[in-house]
Amino acid sequence: MITIRNVSKAFGGKTVFENISARFAKNERIAIIGQSGVGKSVFLRCLNGLERPDSGEVRIAGDRLFGSRREHMRAISHTGMVFQQFNLFSHLNVIDNIALALIKTRHTSKAEAFAFSEILLGKVGLPDKRFAYPSELSGGQQQRIGIARALALNPDVLLFDEPTSALDPSMKEEVLSVIADIALQNKLLIIVTHELQFAHDYTDRILFFDENGVYEEGPTKQMLQSPKREKTIKFLSAY
Numbered sequence: 733m734i735t736i737r738n739v740s741k742a743f744g745g746k747t748v749f750e751n752i753s754a755r756f757a758k759n760e761r762i763a764i765i766g767q768s769g770v771g772k773s774v775f776l777r778c779l780n781g782l783e784r785p786d787s788g789e790v791r792i793a794g795d796r797l798f799g800s801r802r803e804h805m806r807a808i809s810h811t812g813m814v815f816q817q818f819n820l821f822s823h824l825n826v827i828d829n830i831a832l833a834l835i836k837t838r839h840t841s842k843a844e845a846f847a848f849s850e851i852l853l854g855k856v857g858l859p860d861k862r863f864a865y866p867s868e869l870s871g872g873q874q875q876r877i878g879i880a881r882a883l884a885l886n887p888d889v890l891l892f893d894e895p896t897s898a899l900d901p902s903m904k905e906e907v908l909s910v911i912a913d914i915a916l917q918n919k920l921l922i923i924v925t926h927e928l929q930f931a932h933d934y935t936d937r938i939l940f941f942d943e944n945g946v947y948e949e950g951p952t953k954q955m956l957q958s959p960k961r962e963k964t965i966k967f968l969s970a971y
Contacts, residue, residue: 733756733757733758733760733792733793733810733888733889733920734754734755734756734779734790734791734792734889734920735754735755735790735791736752736753736754736755736779736788736789736790736791737753737788737789737790737791738751738752738753738787738788738789739751739752739753739775739778739785739787739788739789739790740752740785740786740787740788741771741774741775741778741783741785741786742786747944748771748774749770749771749774749775749941749944749945749946750944750945751788751945752775752788752945752946753788754939754946754949756920756922757920758888758920759918759919759920760920760921760936760937761915761920761921761923761934761935761936761937762920762921762922762923762935762936762937762938762939763923763924763925763930763931763935763937763938763939763952764776764922764923764924764925764938764939764941765924765925765926765928765931765938765939765940765941765967766940766941766942766947766967767941767942767967770941770942770943771941771945772894772924772941773816773893773894773924775941775945776813776891776893776922776924777893778790778797779792779797779811779889779891779922780797780808780811780813780889780891781797781798781804781807781808781811782813784797784798785798790807791807792807792808792810792811792889793806793807793810793888795807809837809885809887810887810888810889811887811888811889811890811891812881812882812883812884812885812887812889812890812891813882813890813891813892813893814875814878814879814882814890814891814892814893814895815878815893815895816893816894816895816897816898817898818866818871818874818875818877818878818898819878820866820874820877820878820881821866822865822866822867823865824865825862825863825864825865826853826858826861826862826863826864826865826866826869826877827846827849827850827853827862827863829866829877829881830849830852830853830877830880830881830884831845831846831848831849831884832881833881833884833885834848834849834884834885837885838885848884849862849880849884850862852880852883852884853880855880855883855910855913856876856877856879856880856910857876857906857910858873858876858877858880861873861877870903871898871899871900871903872899872900872902872903872904872906872907875895875896875898875899875903875907876906876907876910878895879895879907879910879911879914883914887919888919888920889919889920889921889922890914890919890920890921890922891922891923892911892921892922892923892924892925893924894924894925894926895907895911895923895925896908896925896927897926904927908927908930911923911930911934912930912933912934915934915935916934921935923935928956928968928971931952931956932952932953932956935952936951936952937949937950937951937952937955938950938951938952938955938956940955940959940961940963940964940967942963947961947963947964948960948961948963948964955968956968
């Protein structure tokens with residue numbers, strides 16, 4: 733589903749990661765873990781075209797990101813992303829936030845877009861918040877709306893960038909519960925997270941990031957129970 737070849741990224745002359753190669757299969761569930769500041773979120777943004785790698789290539793379902801405009805648009809059409817800071821449009825109510833992409837990119841009629849948005853609101857447990865504005869919602873509710881928005885285009889790939897890190901502990905469980913339901917669906921799920929219990933329960937493989945990229949990777953249970961490399965062992969021992 734996603735093929736990454738020799739991808740590197742730097743900002744201001746400082747290397748974030750270099751020469752990452754990986755393959756993520758359809759229906760696979762991937763956790764990306766590691767200390768803050770080692771490029772996990774930047775890597776995720778390189779998978780949906782929000783950041784352009786300095787070198788290497790990313791292909792989604794065979795189409796290359798930053799290839800021709802048509803190829804790039806086909807590639808990103810497969811992805812949906814949930815952000816750490818929610819990124820909802822503050823001037824739009826909930827149902828408009830969810831329906832907007834359907835109307836603008838798929839040219840879905842407003843009636844159809846709103847009807848489907850209502851279904852998604854039910855899936856994330858917020859059917860009564862359709863006319864609320866982001867400022868009227870708790871952090872956990874905003875993140876669930878962000879998830880509904882990511883689901884609106886029915887993407888094959890869902891990217892989660894530390895979706896619970898901006899939430900109070902009391903709100904984390906409600907968001908993780910929604911993500912857990914998605915993890916059981918027929919999609920490729922890639923999540924940057926510090927929630928290792930969630931990773932243990934719902935992911936197939938873990939990539940541990942350190943300076944300059946992927947330091948160690950392997951099946952989830954193996955990585956959590958018997959990591960092989962020194963920095964991975966040290967990181968996981970703190971949990």
